Amino acid sequence: MFNSSINIVKRTIRKRPNNSHKGTFGKVCIIGGNQNFGGAAIMASKACVYSGAGLTTTFTDPVNLDSLHNIIPEAMFVDYHDDNKLKSMINSFDVILIGPGLGNDDYSLSLVNQVFQQINNHQILIIDGSAITIVANHHLTLPDANIIFTPHQMEWQRLSDIAIPDQNDKNNQNKVNALHSTVVLKSHHTKVYSNNHIWVNPGGTPAQATGGMGDTLAGMIAGFTAQFANTEDAVISAVFAHSFIADKLAKNQYVVLPTQISDHIPQFMKKFEN
Ligand SMILES: NC(=O)C1=CN([C@@H]2O[C@H](COP(=O)(O)OP(=O)(O)OC[C@H]3O[C@@H](n4cnc5c(N)ncnc54)[C@H](O)[C@@H]3O)[C@@H](O)[C@H]2O)[C@@H](O)CC1
Ligand SMILES: Nc1ncnc2c1ncn2[C@@H]1O[C@H](COP(=O)(O)OP(=O)(O)O)[C@@H](O)[C@H]1O
């Protein structure tokens, strides 16, 4: 499993062509971070930029602006209350990540609805964190887009109606097929379900069990899928990179911080570029 995963990573992370520019490496929009969970959107944004996305724009509550730019000045900011900006910009992105720290209130629901109404089938939509809970609680109809869900087991229980003890491959795959989406089911042994294919992450460590770890993974998946043509391979490579970096740091650390993982993404990508 480890060697076949390395092969996927190597065929995914391409050497950057000399005649490239920021436009070559994808435009990502990250929507999340309410007044309480700004850190989630900021960690996702950091992970996305460090994964090499060409342009990252973060739609968040304005209370997060200074912190966002302190941590990751490469990310652009839009006030997520600005309806007109969201409307006019949303279809210009290759990848939209919605959910990290979004919260579950009426305004969060309206943002999810707005994205679902406007997104098209050329775009990749990553649904994480609060946005998964919103889709589940409000039984939202999914839009016609390339959808990737990134639930942990509790979020998957809400979305799939499969209780955590019953989350086996057969039950999970049936639900994934019904959703017509890719599902990254996160746990101590994360699995990626897509098109009747299941990939099991060979890595991961309890040193990763800290808030923000999934927000960081979601940002990495956004950055990888924005750049690399094969979306399934890009998702697998991001999940692999996330835990590979964590496993390495955990050799000398009791706990690994999400932002530390982001710091090491560029070295990981250099090591495996092909
Ligand atoms: N610094 C920040 O701003 C943070 C914001 N966060 C945001 O908070 C919102 C709520 O997300 P939460 O996941 O905390 O809340 P949820 O209520 O969705 O789920 C958390 C609970 O699920 C249970 N659970 C069962 N199996 C699990 C598994 N395999 N992995 C994780 N939890 C499992 C745990 O008991 C945990 O308390 C999201 O939008 C998220 O992005 C969190 O990521 C924490 C950090
Ligand atoms: N014990 C563990 N072993 C391996 N990976 C873990 C462990 N605990 C958490 N993780 C990883 O950390 C991430 C947690 O995601 P999530 O619960 O969404 O975090 P958050 O929403 O707080 O950012 C997932 O990628 C999960 O696989």
Ligand SMILES: [Mg+2]
């Ligand atoms: Mg999460």
